[in-house]
Amino acid sequence: MKLTILGAAQQVTGSMHLLQLDNYNIIVDCGLDYEKETYQNENLYFPFDPAAIDLVILTHAHIDHSGNLPTLVRMGFNGQILCTPPTADLTELLLLDSVNIFLSKQNKRSRSKRTKSGPEPLYLQKHVKDTVERFVTINFNKEFQINNQVSLTFIPIGHLLGAAAVILTVHENGTIKKIAFTGDIGRKNYPLLTNPQPLPPVDYLVCESTYGGRLHSTDSTLEQKLIETITESCIKYPGRLIIPAFSIGRTQALAYALNKIFSNGLLPSVKIFIDSPLAGSATEIYSKYHHLLNDEARAFYEKNNHSFEFKELSYVNDKRESLSVSNYHEPCIIISSAGMLEGGRIQDHLYYNIQNYYCTILFIGYCAKGTLGNRLLRGDPIVRLRNRDLMVYATIKQTDLLSGHGDHNDLLNTVRHQSSLTLKQVFLVHGETKSIGALANALQSEGYAVSIPQKGQSFEL
Template identity: 40%
Template sequence: MKLHFLGAAREVTGSCFLVEALNVRFLVDCGMVQGGRTAAARNHEPFPFDPASIDFVLLTHAHIDHSGLLPKLTRAGFKGAIYATPATVDLLGVMLPDSAHIQESDAKRNAQRLRGKDALPPLYTLQDASDCLQQVRGIEYDREFAPRVGVRARFRDAGHILGSAIIEVWVTEYGYPTKLVFSGDLGQPGRPILRDPTTIEDADILVIESTYGNRQHKDFSATEEEMIGIVEKTLFERGGNVIVPAFAVGRTQEILYHLHRLTCEGRLRQPKVFVDSPMATQATRITREHLELFDEQAKRLAGWHARGENLPYLSFTASAEESMALNRIRSGAIIISASGMCDAGRIRTTCGTTCHAANAASCFPVSRRRGRLAGA
């Protein structure tokens, strides 16, 4: 058996692992490189393998740095199935077309800027994304399945974003099984909304991602108090707005959860909250459709929401006009906008680095909004 690390090695994006065993070749994730000046060129490089020779793909979750090159893979000749959890399948139906739209828009803009000279074509198109989605298959958590003779797999809850999975894979060669475990991105135990990551007891080969492996996470109660302080001071003392750059999938829903809970508990005066991201709006809708994946605390909060108890004012922008209208709000608003990896979306930082909401103490946004960046 051979295991090739084709991304997310010595960096935090572009996750892709190739497993070659007797009579089988498959990928775990096929992610886009995000951030940095060389990202576009790297994503346009040919795959270091023949896509037509890949039998299937196992996908840990829907974030673009894990799934974003799947349409390119299909376009290059991959004909096999892409296996993911049902919630991930739902998210891919929104995220891959959105990514394709960005690719087409960026390519058009660059072609105009360069007048056609050395301009890169779209990495893939909306049609490529649509074709790719036809190959996606949903598999429930904890159910063993056989994507090919001699291979068994099982998705376990990773607690990272909706539908995220740790993948257990058993590959049999010459009558002997080898168990591989791919962590994907892992959620922290005790985080809101989703269940804690499943404990995996054993593995012959463990591939684990460690984006934050060199640091200690701040105690969450301290982060929570910091969040309350920022909102109270900015909205109710200074009369300004709080601008929050947040990933559309995962982080936005977590922030909404905290704002709702703190308001229900009487620890935060009812704010006016605007989500200025079509992607985040769709992701929030999908999240609400998968209540079975929530932890018990989140299910109770969903019950409060259904009864309309102590809700903060919440609005999702549905058009470009509604988005631009937010510019006229001079104070009293929390505006959550998409940031991507700070190379796409409506909030970008001057340094061009990844900016996580409530953890962006060293960055400030280049934005048309008037307000204060959460954490700045």
């Protein structure tokens, strides 16, 4: 059995791992690598023949794990894609949204010529349709026999509705080997989601490390932070609060938290706009699978018949409504995608508000290097939007209380469920070099064997 790390090696995006067995090849995740501005070209080719892949296993729907599946299909992959039912539904939404982003980039017109100036789309809607038809869904904690050599179990891992760690049991040369892929590990007590479930004993563990060396804030709760920020941005001063949020996952957690705040009368009424059609569709899926949410969220749903609708909240659907939000002159909260500011309607709201002294931009998640969100967070005084250089006068804030990733201690605890005497190797992926190094040092000090793979590096297991 050979493991090759093909993506998210010493970086966060582009998760993709190849497991080669006797005459059977499995890909775990097939995400977009978008750390470079030329990411569409970077994702066009695979270091293997897609037609030679027998099976794909998808840990969760986020684009850095699912976003290059249609390219794989377009290039000749003809097998099944295994995932949980919510992951199948959410992935379809995200892949169709990716097509829209590709087309918007392609249709950018130069000032001098009325011609398409952007890169060719990686894939189109028909390729997404072909991909979705390959989904085979498997429920959590149900062993699925892939063939007479391999079986699969999905373990709930938090992070996102439907997200799973992958446990593969492999019969090879008269022995049984188990390998786990964590995907992205969630955090405890996250809004809506259940806590990550401990993984069973395995021989090898491919573990994410996004928050290696970093601990989440504990000085306030999410509700306290939101109340404080809204008070400063919209009540004390007649301004507006803009929250870039991924349409799937963060937006639903945020809407649920705001619902509890305003339904309990903890703040005066403030108008809230969720400006993302994708978020509206994703919210319907969250409601569809409300039985998979945590105990508190299920109880809230049963009491109120909905977790994501309340009188202060409006969902913005078409572009005309979105533009009208920019002309709304009362204090308000605008939640829009994308979370890293790469495309989406959030760029319109930034364009009109980045130079507004009475605007606060609150980041609630991770922003990868090279993204507009990362440039704002590092304090760039000027950013480029719509081919214009704009001074940054808005207040930039950040909280990690809605980060869907477990922190350093959560990552350690995930590995600690494995005995250092029986776990043969931990492969750390999906993290920046500093984060991976911090987690590796901590694990090695506890006796675990740790590898930090380079992209394309192979290991015989």
